[in-house]
Amino acid sequence: MTTETKYRQDSFGRLVPEDAIKDIDKLRDDTVREIVAQGLRLQEQMKAWKHQVLADIAAFCDVSAEQYGVKWGGKKGNIALVSFDGKYKVLLAVSDALAFDERLQVAKSLIDECIHEWAQNSSTEIKVLVEHAFQTDKQGNINTGRIFGLMRVKIDHPKWRQAMEALKDSIQVTATSQYLRLYERVGDSEKYQQIALDIAGV
Incomplete structure (x- = not known):
């Protein structure tokens, strides 16, 4: 009875028989794939958690607004919710x-x-x-902070004044993002420390 030859694809897209691959290379491949698979599952869990948290905040804001007989309008953001004891804070920006x-x-x-008109009188x-404000980065983007x-x-x-009016009118909002941050009070102080949710900060 013949056993079927198993292959693994290398970085060039070639199929290499497993028998021709060193054990340490196969172990490295298995280790990397298992770590990445776990990471992808964790990423999906974090996405689901974020969607649920945003839905919970939206529902709470609606309930809070109903206490005053109004409906919450627009996208919910720039909201800080603090626990009753002040220990925890949820910030949606x-x-x-x-x-x-x-x-x-x-x-x-x-x-x-x-500047040309002012010539020698301009500082x-x-x-x-x-010149600094209108410099672009390698992607050709203008730094909005410098323009402001x-x-x-x-x-x-x-x-x-006409130039500043043109600058103001040139500003366009291309996208809006929501950022969710969780904080925990540091001991008995008034300071809050962000709870790390990224791998590097854990």
Whole structure:
């Protein structure tokens, strides 16, 4: 009676007979696959848990709103729920992903005109701030924090105000994400420490 030859696929996509693979290589393969399989199962459990927690928070907010005869409107976020004894806190935060449309370049042109008009009267700091704000990363993305920093600069000049208006109008919300964080009070202090739910933080 002949036994069927078993194969394993290597990193090049080739089928290699198990008899031709070293025992240590097979053991490594089995170990990695078992760890990853456990991790994927854990990931699915965490996804299910997160969906359940978000549903529980939404249900609680609806019940709380009903106490005042109103319905909760919109997406639930930026909510902090604290246990009765103050030991635990659940924070649901909403974060918007921002992008800039073509008006960003319009604003850059207006700002460049301002600096050119001011010429020698314009401070080096403003020039550096502007260049820094419009720098892009390797993916060509603009740092939103730098743009907001530029918008906080108060300059009473009509063209500058027009540029800031163009900057404000160029901001587009491309996506909204919900972040769930759990906290536990540190001893008897007023400080809360986040409960690590990622592998690196456990």
